[in-house]
Amino acid sequence: xxxxxxxxxxxxxxxxxxxxxxxxxxxxxxxxxxxxxxxxxxxxxxxxxxxxxxxxxxxxxxxxxxxxxxxxxx
Amino acid sequence: xxxxxxxxxxxxxxxxxxxxxxxxxxxxxxxxxxxxxxxxxxxxxxxxxxxxxxxxxxxxxxxxxxxxxxxxxxxxxxxxxxxxxxxxxxxxxxxxxxxxxxxxxxxxxxxxxxxxxxxxxxxxxxxxxxxxxxxxxxxxxxxxxxxxxxxxxxxxxxxxxxxxxxxxxxxxxxxxxxxxxxx
Numbered sequence: 009x010x011x012x013x014x015x016x017x018x019x020x021x022x023x024x025x026x027x028x029x030x031x032x033x034x035x036x037x038x039x040x041x042x043x044x045x046x047x048x049x050x051x052x053x054x055x056x057x058x059x060x061x062x063x064x065x066x067x068x069x070x071x072x073x074x075x076x077x078x079x080x081x082x
Numbered sequence: 083x084x085x086x087x088x089x090x091x092x093x094x095x096x097x098x099x100x101x102x103x104x105x106x107x108x109x110x111x112x113x114x115x116x117x118x119x120x121x122x123x124x125x126x127x128x129x130x131x132x133x134x135x136x137x138x139x140x141x142x143x144x145x146x147x148x149x150x151x152x153x154x155x156x157x158x159x160x161x162x163x164x165x166x167x168x169x170x171x172x173x174x175x176x177x178x179x180x181x182x183x184x185x186x187x188x189x190x191x192x193x194x195x196x197x198x199x200x201x202x203x204x205x206x207x208x209x210x211x212x213x214x215x216x217x218x219x220x221x222x223x224x225x226x227x228x229x230x231x232x233x234x235x236x237x238x239x240x241x242x243x244x245x246x247x248x249x250x251x252x253x254x255x256x257x258x259x260x261x262x263x264x265x
Binding site for chain 1: 089090107108109110121123124125127129137138139140141157158160177178179180181182184185187190192193206208210216217221224225228232246262263264
């Protein structure tokens with residue numbers, strides 16, 4: 009992983025179109041501003057862990073197929 | 083080929099019924115080959131079954147069934163990964179989580195599975211929209227929808243094949259739900 013040190017107000021450019029600015033530093037929190045083309049998808053990493061957890065739960069479903077159809081059609 | 087499944091016993095799956103998910107489902111990167119099983123139970127729920135692990139199977143459902151205005155906006159990169167030059171040749175499926183209390187079933191609207199029906203490849207895509215939850219309750223809506231369909235079809239009810247079988251991917255109707263994420 010590339011590690012860079014930045015001060016408040018400084019930024020990082022990724023390719024030509026993406027800019028990440030350190031907007032605020034408060035204790036253990038850092039606020040980042042992100043400038044990117046509209047079609048770039050930007051997510052907090054927690055979104056991915058929530059989806060992974062949800063997929064794990066989906067596979068563990070205890071309901072049998074027949075029970076599911078019965079509940080839906082009953 | 084004949085595959086073992088945890089929920090449906092042995093099934094025959096041909097090339098036409100195979101979907102490749104090169105990056106796997108999030109949290110399950112090791113499984114990349116799947117098929118869609120229709121249990122023929124008239125619930126509209128299909129089961130995305132791993133061809134590599136009998137226990138890895140996800141209930142999936144077209145989200146438009148319970149969320150009419152649903153759309154999946156894909157970035158240029160995602161469209162490329164899916165080899166989707168025509169978004170109208172795709173289907174969108176939400177992964178369902180079905181707990182013991184079936185009425186509490188939820189759909190993952192945030193990260194749907196987008197399938198290129200022609201190329202038979204798919205990807206679990208993470209959407210940008212904050213209003214789409216990973217746990218959207220939808221039992222009531224699905225049940226109501228099924229009741230409406232049954233009421234309409236009652237006249238011509240024929241004896242149906244009730245054997246679970248793998249679905250030919252190219253025969254799945256396109257969802258018309260995928261849109262390019264435009265600047």
